[in-house]
């Protein structure tokens with residue numbers, strides 16, 4: 001490839017994004033060259049601003065430009081319930097449902113010995129600190145039904161059980177609108193396990 | 199594209215792009231393989247359950263440019279009962295962690311190791327088993343197949359046959375037990391020497407302590423070896439089934455068993471040059 005150096009550099013930068021290969025990176029770089037000067041400046045400024053201003057909330061570890069974050073500082077949220085999730089992205093997904101009115105706690109990952117992530121690499125100690133404050137009555141674990149998720153749930157419940165709280169895990173089952181016939185065995189058995197009375 | 203089929207256990211996974219997973223698997227036919235499971239993270243994906251850690255599958259793989267690609271997966275076992283018990287799940291993850299880190303050295307013995315691994319996972323699924331003892335067995339089988347069986351019968355320095363009253367330490371660098379005489383003389387060649395001498399200077403307060411559960415021994419070159427721990431290792435190495443009744447208190451036996459397991463954990467970590475994390479969960 002014979003890119004002029006600044007273009008090569010730009011393509012290289014775009015290639016750092018997840019799921020972006022050399023072809024897409026080249027397309028993006030050419031798109032930037034086609035943008036007007038102000039838009040490009042705005043784009044670059046947005047990158048820097050987001051990186052500069054967004055931090056983990058010191059209470060719940062959700063990503064926010066404020067500390068405490070918008071959710072923790074919202075007086076209308078119920079302070080007795082904490083929903084524990086692996087990533088900040090999961091908070092956004094749950095907020096989109098509009099069903100949950102409590103607070104969150106972001107673990108920053110799941111326990112995975114193979115990837116070198118143990119309990120100390122997650123914000124588990126901080127969660128215990130929040131719970132020991134005494135105001136919390138219920139913990140909802142909204143954690144993926146994977147081996148890493150199950151390990152994390154078992155570990156958390158071992159730590160949380162002695163604290164006499166209500167601990168629940170969200171149900172897993174069939175995607176809404178899907179066909180029973182095409183579901184895989186593990187999903188079906190999870191769905192059976194999580195059935196409820198009508 | 200040329201294809202091949204294997205029976206394999208998933209021992210490591212990480213996410214690739216938006217919807218795929220890269221899986222490290224140990225196969226009976228080819229040992230350790232890394233392969234791509236396309237679409238394994240899409241909701242409702244057929245392969246999602248089969249791409250999970252510890253799942254055992256019959257797989258059809260196609261040779262890819264860099265990594266092979268899983269084109270078909272048929273489940274053999276998925277050990278669902280492990281997922282409700284932290285202790286058992288941690289042991290299973292420990293076995294997977296060991297396989298991930300040391301599996302490369304087992305490619306010649308892949309068929310044998312696959313069976314050992316599968317048997318160990320099945321044992322964990324049985325309720326009420328002596329999981330610590332099974333773990334000790336597994337560690338020894340792994341070391342055996344790696345050709346790194348620890349020397350427990352005679353002193354690794356002077357080759358004298360060891361007896362109960364003549365034990366000092368298990369030396370991780372030298373891969374075996376050392377007799378009292380060699381140890382007190384600091385009669386250890388090579389890398390281990392300095393640390394043994396260092397120990398002789400600082401004295402040892404843990405000598406009669408059965409509970410060697412402290413895990414920060416990773417950086418040191420040896421672990422103290424008491425007669426009880428030594429016996430546990432010898433019995434496990436002989437694949438001896440622990441009797442239900444014993445003239446020593448049950449609690450003491452368990453502590454020695456835990457110490458034996460920790461000793462081998464440290465030895466294996468020394469060989470792998472890496473701290474394993476799964477057993478920390480227990």
Ligand SMILES: [Zn+2]
Pocket residue numbers: 057058059060061062068069070071072073
């Ligand atoms: Zn917050």
Ligand SMILES: [Zn+2]
Pocket residue numbers: 353354355356357358376377378379380381
């Ligand atoms: Zn000797």
